[in-house]
Amino acid sequence: MDSATHLLLVKHYVTLFGAALRQYGYEVAPPFEAMDCSRDKYHQLLFAECKEQIVSIISNDTYEQMVMKKDTDYENHVLSFHLQTTDITPAFPYIAPFSAMVPDACRIVRSFIKGSADFLSHGGHSNSFNVVKRYLDKILIDVLNEALLNTIHSGSVGVSQAMQIAANIAFLEMARDFFIRHAAQLCGAPIRSVERPQASLTAKVVLKTSRDAAYIALLSLLNNKLDEFMALTENINWITEEIPENGNEYINEVLIYLETLMSTAQHILPSDALYRVGSGALEHISDSIVSAFLSDSVKRFNVNIVTGFNSDLRILESFADEKFHATGLSEIYKDGSFRECLLEARQLINLLLSNQPENFMNPVIRERNYSALDYKKVATICDKFKDSPDGLFGSLSNRSNKQNARKKSMDVLKKRLKDFN
Structure with missing residues (x-):
């Protein structure tokens, strides 16, 4: 299989089939174990899909501040990912400090989290949040961070573009708190357990490499x-x-x-x-x-x-x-x-x-x-x-x-x- 969606669908079917067999006293551990062996493959496919999308939105970004004309735009692009810098709703049209790649990247990462949580939810993993969080860090560091570094080092950005990239990274760092809470919610983990000082500290260093590179x-x-x-x-x-x-x-x-x-x-x-x-x-x-x-x-x-x-x-x-x-x-x-x-x-x-x-x-x-x-x-x-x-x-x-x-x-x-x- 070369599609994360197909692999997730198969695991969903196996879960339904196993639930039916369990009612009649059959041993269903072997099929679940077989599907668990595909966890890394599933995430590799999911990585590949998300990487292609992230590279595309970053390379096609205009590096111009987003203009939002109505409150629904503000809700979809800002509030949805907790990117607001104030609790006061701004007047419209509103010019955001970031460009379009920030909410677009947030949507891709949010979709990745859902895909990861969905796969792990079938089979009763007790530590699914820790696993999803580990994969989340991986996509932020190995995919999003890497794509930003490639753009920064491409030699094709000027002062205004580099400044906008630096601003974008600051908001992507801010969004990681949302990603963590979203993962916890989907995995059924207590929200308070992910709001410890250590968790927020980790959130600040995930994109540190690209942030420092953007400043340099x-x-x-x-x-x-x-x-x-x-x-x-x-x-x-x-x-x-x-x-x-x-x-x-x-x-x-x-x-x-x-x-x-x-x-x-x-x-x-x-x-x-x-x-x-x-x-x-x-x-x-x-x-x-x-x-x-x-x-x-x-x-x-x-x-x-x-x-x-x-x-x-x-x-x-x-x-x-x-x-x-x-x-x-x-x-x-x-x-x-x-x-x-x-x-x-x-x-x-x-x-x-x-x-x-x-x-x-x-x-x-x-x-x-x-x-x-x-x-x-x-x-x-x-x-x-x-x-x-x-x-x-x-x-x-x-x-x-x-x-x-x-x-x-x-x-x-x-x-x-x-x-x-």
């Missing part, structure tokens, strides 16, 4: 997109005679993209994913700013361009603070902030603008003010920090004593860094 793919795609904007730093005049007003040009492109990104992420991603996206993007920008100073294409730079980058960072820090509070993350991550993700770039700019940069070599001050900076990076960058025509901060004739003191302090820092290396 999303951050990688996001960083690639940010690199396009950060590459505009190559067009900067690093020895400009004027301080760039309102920062450098690239920062406007970066802010527009970040604003769009965070607005979209806020509506579909859970808070932990939203935090990872925001912090990951800002940390990458910070790394890119430091890398720009380290770039081989930058042979020298002056204090004016450092002041320009200082303006860029202030704009980014203001954006980071505003988004951290506006998204509600400040209430969840009370000991963190988005601003911290810009720490390396901020400490570098502070050092380059410091009146006493040589203090970097003081262990106490370094730990307090420059803990995110690397010795070798600082040495390379400081070696490029020059001002024409008379050195770092100009000649005695046209600069204040304070500026010249700063120059001497930087020269001391350079020397000490070379000696240290």
Whole structure:
């Protein structure tokens, strides 16, 4: 037999036949034992059918948020699988945080659970719930999880698709609680026995592999997109005679993209994913700013361009603070902030603008003010920090004593860094 439906039908007939024979005192254990031997084959056939359906719905998904126009749609796609994030019925049309593949996958898994429970119900299995749960974990991990991973690693998804996949996985994880309770109900197991803390903990790790892969793919795609904007730093005049007003040009492109990104992420991603996206993007920008100073294409730079980058960072820090509070993350991550993700770039700019940069070599001050900076990076960058025509901060004739003191302090820092290396 190559059909799970046919095999289930045969077991149903055997069960009816055995029930009739038992009334007349006949031994019916052998036929039931014979059917039990087909349990793994039945589930393999059921797996194959469900896998084909799951792969199809994932590959054909548009990765666009579902629009529900009436309450019956909401009941069929959301309430049926306990995917609601609030007890309040929304106004219609309602835009769900997930795409169509989520309720479609839930229907397939629910059908699988029913098929598994039906097969085990014929024959009086005393531990049918544990068996169904084991098969449920298998289809979630080996079929649904695997299909999601294949899509994520296919190379055909962009930032918006990866973000939607990450959001979808969060709801599929939420649906597993429904799957467990549904299996218990069909198997006649007490619902309270499946609502223990251990059960909910297991529910959270079943799709962990695909969830983590989705986050990694999303951050990688996001960083690639940010690199396009950060590459505009190559067009900067690093020895400009004027301080760039309102920062450098690239920062406007970066802010527009970040604003769009965070607005979209806020509506579909859970808070932990939203935090990872925001912090990951800002940390990458910070790394890119430091890398720009380290770039081989930058042979020298002056204090004016450092002041320009200082303006860029202030704009980014203001954006980071505003988004951290506006998204509600400040209430969840009370000991963190988005601003911290810009720490390396901020400490570098502070050092380059410091009146006493040589203090970097003081262990106490370094730990307090420059803990995110690397010795070798600082040495390379400081070696490029020059001002024409008379050195770092100009000649005695046209600069204040304070500026010249700063120059001497930087020269001391350079020397000490070379000696240290």
